[in-house]
Amino acid sequence: MDLTDQQMDALRELGNIGAAHAATTLSTMLNTTIDMNIPDISVIDLSHVHEHISDEIAAMVLFKIDGELSKGGYLLLHVPVKSAIGLVNAMLGMEDLTRPMDEMDESALLEIGNIMVSAFLDGTAGLLNVIMIPSPPGLVIDMPHAALQGIIAMQLEGNDNEVVLFRTELKSSDYSLESDLILLPDRLLLEELIQKLEQVLTLHQ
């Protein structure tokens, strides 16, 4: 898929607004500063996905994007296991970083994911003036590459061999927390997002 520089900039700005909303909620929840990078958008050939997403076990909360736009998009909160335990500890006032994860971690992570992803979609939907809402979440603690395969397989039925990854890192040095918000639009949703963005940009010119 060929995206022009202007389209990439517009998409980056959209990701930036969404991630900034998510970072703000995380910052409020943890009462600490959250650092965020500029969203990285990559168009990746199927055969190279493993160079971008590892098999290092992480907690992942997955949402399907529902609402007014095309239904083939997903949002994923990806937190490496050690960060996930730190995040739950910070939320619940615990300290042991070496404990195993249990059901309490899972419900806390689902809740954190829900709050952050809702904020992300609020931010992007507000800019585009459409309704975007997250589906109920699914949580796995497993290999990220494996988790994404089923989604990619659903999105790429047909001739398509390219995956679009929209990734923003959210970090906090206070809790040595590392996490990523990953938006996986399918081709239809991506085209719709670009079209809506271009409308918004035209209105503001």
Added chain:
Amino acid sequence: MISDPQSPDVVYIGIGELRVSSTPLASIGLGSCIGLVLHDITLQRGGLAHIMLPDSSGRTDRPGKYADTAISALLEELSSNRKKNGEIVAKMVGGASMFSQFSESISIGRKNIERTRQILIEFSIPLCGEDVGGKTGRTMFYYPANGGRIIIKRGDGTIGEI
């Protein structure tokens, strides 16, 4: 990325790719995908395909991507360098359902397993080992020169061998 101390020269096969070799091959993080090995016992070499979907529906651009085209492409690659293949057996890994909450993702792994089994039967290739299904991801290392041994690291932290 996994580094395997035993085989620094391992070649990683990405989604939809396939390769025949006598040196180690690997695929990381198999979820709903299948890592299919056709191993030539006699010649101690074999191929690995990283299959994503059950059916090609006539597409030929990426034979490794679909169960039906991957098996015939592996057989073709295996016989292209030599006049005659030795005894060929199959092993398969993967086909998990990672997110049980999303109904559409459940069936892909299962369909991949069923279609792969079916086509192996059509080609009369015996399936001599498998680690498939369930809810956990798998990274596999295939050692053609070592009896076709496959080491599997699973997403739940366990390790297996077929």
